[in-house]
Every structure is written in C-alpha cells, then in structure tokens.
Amino acid sequence: MEDWIRRCLAITRIFAVGLCLLTLGQTALARETRPQDLFSVTFPTPRDGWACGRWGTILHTEDAGRTWQNQQSGSDETLSSICFTDARHGWVVGALGTIMHTKDGGRTWEKQKSPVNHYLMSVFFIDPEKGWAVGEQTHILHTQDGGQTWEVQFSDTEYILKSVSFCDPMNGWAVGEYGYIYHTADGGKTWDHQAGNFSINEYGDFSGEPYLFSVKALDPSTAWAVGIGGVIKQTTDGGVTWQRLEANLPNLHLFGIEIDNLGRRILIAADTAILMSVDGGKHFETVRTEPSLTNGWVYGIARMTKDQFIAVGNDGWIYKNHDVSKTSVWQRMTYLKNSLNSEEEE
16 A cells, blocks of 8 residues: 555656656757647637646647647746636636636736645636636635636645536535545535545554546536546535446546536546546547557546547647547647647548
C-alpha cells in the first residue's frame, strides 16, 4: 500500500501542482514556436472551441476543431482549466490564483482579482454570471457576477481539489486528492464531504483512497468521477453512495471525463489512451488514434456535438473523432507555429 501511495504522490505532483513542469532552460522563442502541453478544452457550440495549457497558452477554433489559432492571454502562467458558456463569455484559471475572463470570444483577456494565490485547477460556469473554481487547500471559489468579484466559498483540508462540475445552479460536485468528494445542493452555500480519506498511523505509515482528477455532474442524482489507476466512480443517489465501477479497464491514470446528456456515451482522457463506452459504462474500449497515443497522454476532453468529441494533451496534441462508432478513428491535429492543421485526409 505504501508503494502505491508513493506512486500516487509522484503522479499527482506531475499533473496536479506542477502539471509536468518545464525545464528552466526553455527560451521565450521556443515557447512561441513549439507546441505547449494542453490541459483543458471547452466547446460551447459545435464550431467554437478553446483549449489552454502551459506558458499562458490559449488556442481557439471557429471551424469545429479543424484549424486553431493562438490567442494572446497576456500571461506566462500555466493555465489548467478553461470554460466558456457561449461563443463570447469565457474564463480560464491556473497557477498563482490566476483567473482571466473574456467577453469577446478571446480577442481580449482581462485578469480578474482572485482571493487566493494558490494553484487553481478547474473552473466551471453554469451561466455567464455564476461560476466556481477549485484548487489547492480544498479551496472552492465562487462568483455571482461573472467574476467581477470572487469569494472563498469553502475550504477544508490541505489537499488539492482537481475538478468541479455543476448540472444546474444548485447541484454540483468537486473532487480531488485521496478520493475526496464534496457536494452541494444549494449553489455552494454548504458543501458536504461525501467520500475520500487520508490517515497516518502512529508509526508514520499513511493510507488513502485513489486520487480523483475529473468529475462530471449529469443531474442532481447522477455524477461520475475518474482518477488514478483506472478508478471510475458513479453516484445515482446524489452522492449518498459512490460505487466504483468494475469495468474492463486497463490500469491507466484517467484525467478527464465527458458524457452525453443521456449518460450513454462516455469518453475518458487518459495516459496513452482515450477510452469509450456506448452502454453507460458497462463496457469500455480503447479508441483507435492516428498517430498512436502510446508515448503520450491526453488530459482534457469535451463534447462538441451528440457524436463528436475532442481531447487535448501533451505537446499540443489535439485529437477529434467523426462519430462514436467502433470503427471511428480519432485524428490528431499538427501544431505549426501559430496554427494547428488537421492530419486527417480531406
């Protein structure tokens, strides 16, 4: 158990706080001309999408992910999560409490005042006014005015919250280290601890539940969470109980999850693979990718249409599918200076 926990600690320091820290020798020119690791992607419409990552990177597409352009964020901080509610209003969060907002589709980005200087790992807006951000020290931030003012809505322990998701203005979940899961049914006025634990005994031995990296709220009763070592958890009773799925999963670290509105099609971003279920999580298969993901990872994933999804990951990788059939091949885009072009054949 101790070796397993140590591996968990190593992985989370790569993907939770440092997000695969760059070497100090990287030059400004390299930052501008080489693709940067991407950690999050959002599609508020089938054609308009944004992705974010290292060194203040923000990418934008207006043609359903076929081509991408850099947007000037005005920041050099790692940006860990991005969320748009429509084609104009978006927010991005990251290192040192960074929060930035656009109201013109990313043509301009403005910093918003954060009440903390901790790493913020995830941001979610249910509409252009109400949003939440989570990060280190189990901080949950909230705004009711589009980010003009942010307040600390909740904090509990020293652990990191990795993801937050709401299904409506009242019901949401946040998840993170050691399997910690928090839930609100009143828009965040109160947050209840539903799962997760960490303990150290008198001999200094410690134990805890597997880390969770992403959560998806479907309705007030149903939510999914994924994490380290192939962990997939689901609740169908508002979080009173969380069940671990015993699916036919490889032992991969699962970083992102996206689900259709009916809860049937489930896509998971992982290290070396993208996993798909078309039967509500009873069975998962590894999708075909071109080129292969064998030596890389994808971290963020988003739904574009009923059948189309998109995933982002290391070295600026962006993969998208045509549909969710078993024969569908996910194609990777190629990063070329200030734009991304699809490798798929016309």
